[in-house]
Amino acid sequence: MESFFSRYRNLVVLVAALLLQVIGLAVQVRKAVPAEATGLPGAGLREGRSVQLIRLWAADMVTPFERGIHGTGQGLSGLWSNYIDLRHTRDENKELQKTIDRLRLEQATLLEDARRGQRLQALEKFREGYIYATTPAQVIGTSGNSQSHVLWLDKGADSGFKPDMAVITGDGIVGKVRDVFEHTAQVLVINDQTSGAGVVLQTTRIRGILRGNAAGQPQVINILADARIQPGEPVLTAGGDQIFPRGLPVGAVDRVERDRERGSFINVIVKPAAKLDNLDEVLVITSLQPQLSPQQMADLKTSEELKGAEVAADIERKKAAAEMAERLPGLVDPNAPVPATPKDANGKPIAPAIDPKTGQPVPVPPVIPKALPAKHPDRFSPAGMSGNGADVGPSADTGQDTGRDVTTVAAKSLVAGKKPTSAPVATAKPAGHTAGAGVKTPAPKPLKPKSGVQ
Amino acid sequence: MLTPEYRRDLEIRRYPTYIYILVPLAALVLQAWLPRIIGRFxxxxxxxxxxxxxxxxxxxxxHGTVLGAVLGMAQDGLSGRAVGxxxxxxxxxxxxAASIGIRIVVENNLIRMVLNFMFSLLASAMVVFITRVLLGLExxxxxLDELLRAAGNGAIGLALFPLLDRTQARD
Structure with a gap:
């Protein structure tokens, strides 16, 4: 036996090394499968402690040197740019200060809009915030493997990072935090084949899952062929993956490729908004709750004060206009709304009657509201107000011409021991229709000018 | 008279211990850091x-087996993929590589370049095989990328191997 091992010791060591690694792989895959059952994109990556340990050792072995290289590079760069290359700095500083002042005012306005947006979102029970707490971090390394698109950050659990936090830049999303160690964190970039993010095409509102392809380009997969998708269409996060907040820019459609395995499906290749190959600094979204800094709060207050001053000025202007209108009563506001056209009982507009003498239309009197019918009518009740529900014409309400006849008929009916009927009332002509036959209506007063006339 | 065993012992190159630690470590660090500078190329x-x-x-x-296993697992540890x-x-x-080194002289730069090219292709093929067949992952x-990487490795080896030759221990 001893001679066997000494004779084939090379092969024995090789087989042992391979066997150990194959077993390790099998264990990792077996543990990853149940996690994939969650259905969330990017799931299936929860690993055992031993694998985490290997990753921790690898990270501890490499990241201190990377941090050193990165720090040295930054220091040299800072030395050059901050102490040596300072030409025209003073002029630039002045210009920048002006820009900052302007941007601060703009930001205050935007913050107000953001607050309004949040209120609307809360109404619709959306849980995403609009302003997020972010922590900047430096990219100190990569996976060093073109098939695995992973970044290493110089901050970890000590900065409050947790797995599945979104990583973004000012241009767009970068990826999500995958593993977190004490002082470092690993980020799975959106162009990795194992990544996943819910996205939506901005114009066509087509939703899909974003993941990387073999060439390291992010693509939206499992989309039915749609001719509306055109290059250049912006792609945004959909917000349904519980990682990326809704509406963050992802990139733009680069081209559309047909799925080789499934003919009716297409893959939309996306040109990422963030420069994924050349990242120096990223932002990790550590909280989706709105958190305003003291400066932002001050800006918001300034914005509210400015808005309050505007509203006060508007009120003063309207008040002055009203006073002016009272002093000049003959003025007619050309912008005043047209008075409502009178309508008959069927809801049809009543045609204005023409005065035969003047040839001018006679103004229509306003409709007088009807009195409620009496429950127990007596002789003092208005004519036609018996509680039988009979309708009463407008002329009866006026009591000018036909009212007398109706009362007489009702009195006669009572004397005869009969209930008063509504027959005479039904024959009464509406006042509107007799307008041209001697019905006197008060002449309408001239319209007063409305406020706002200067 | 030189027996085959004695001849083999003569041709074995030895290096100081710190070289066995520093060079692999530097390789890992540079492999993780350089793509930040030169991107996907x-x-x-x-x-x-x-x-x-x-x-x-x-x-x-x-020696080759153990070093390959350690460096490969460290690479996997830095990537997002399964370790192994x-x-x-x-x-x-x-x-x-060690088995070939016993049998042929590997001082010639052309041979070294061809070997690097071939071993790079072999490594890429094994990665694809393990991921798609053994693990059944998509x-x-x-x-073309694998060919370019193999060519790149061959070219880098031309500069790197003579540099590392200088670190060998002198008797």
Whole structure:
């Protein structure tokens, strides 16, 4: 036996090394499968402690040197740019200060809009915030493997990072935090084949899952062929993956490729908004709750004060206009709304009657509201107000011409021991229709000018 | 008279212990750091090159196997993939490189370049095989990228191997 091992010791060591690694792989895959059952994109990556340990050792072995290289590079760069290359700095500083002042005012306005947006979102029970707490971090390394698109950050659990936090830049999303160690964190970039993010095409509102392809380009997969998708269409996060907040820019459609395995499906290749190959600094979204800094709060207050001053000025202007209108009563506001056209009982507009003498239309009197019918009518009740529900014409309400006849008929009916009927009332002509036959209506007063006339 | 065993012992190159630690470490650090500078054009695999170099020159299959396994697993630890994919690939490459180093003279630069090219292709093929067949994971790959990486490794080896030759221990 001893001679066997000494004779084939090379092969024995090789087989042992391979066997150990194959077993390790099998264990990792077996543990990853149940996690994939969650259905969330990017799931299936929860690993055992031993694998985490290997990753921790690898990270501890490499990241201190990377941090050193990165720090040295930054220091040299800072030395050059901050102490040596300072030409025209003073002029630039002045210009920048002006820009900052302007941007601060703009930001205050935007913050107000953001607050309004949040209120609307809360109404619709959306849980995403609009302003997020972010922590900047430096990219100190990569996976060093073109098939695995992973970044290493110089901050970890000590900065409050947790797995599945979104990583973004000012241009767009970068990826999500995958593993977190004490002082470092690993980020799975959106162009990795194992990544996943819910996205939506901005114009066509087509939703899909974003993941990387073999060439390291992010693509939206499992989309039915749609001719509306055109290059250049912006792609945004959909917000349904519980990682990326809704509406963050992802990139733009680069081209559309047909799925080789499934003919009716297409893959939309996306040109990422963030420069994924050349990242120096990223932002990790550590909280989706709105958190305003003291400066932002001050800006918001300034914005509210400015808005309050505007509203006060508007009120003063309207008040002055009203006073002016009272002093000049003959003025007619050309912008005043047209008075409502009178309508008959069927809801049809009543045609204005023409005065035969003047040839001018006679103004229509306003409709007088009807009195409620009496429950127990007596002789003092208005004519036609018996509680039988009979309708009463407008002329009866006026009591000018036909009212007398109706009362007489009702009195006669009572004397005869009969209930008063509504027959005479039904024959009464509406006042509107007799307008041209001697019905006197008060002449309408001239319209007063409305406020706002200067 | 030189017996084959004695001749083999003569040709074994030895290195100071710190070289065995520093060079693989530097390879890992540079492999993780350089793609930040040159982006997706980082067609190289420095840990594999270091494995091949020490395996060829030490002419010890056990040494090549262990070094390949350690460096490959460290590479996997830095990537987002399962630990062991590059480990197995580098293990096999280290063993084969040492076995070849016993049989042929590997001082010639052309031979070194061809060996680097071939071993890079072998490693890529093994990574694809392990991921798609053994693990059954969905994995897309581009043969042109693998060819370019193999060519890049061959070219880098031309500069790197003579540099590492200078670090060998002198008797």
């Amino acid at each position: 980082a067609y190289m695999d420095l840990p594999l090159l270091v494995t091949i170099y020490f395996a060829l020159n030490r002419r010890s299959p056990i 994919i590059h480990g197995i690939a580098n293990t096999v490459c280290g063993f084969l 994995f897309q790959w581009n043969w």
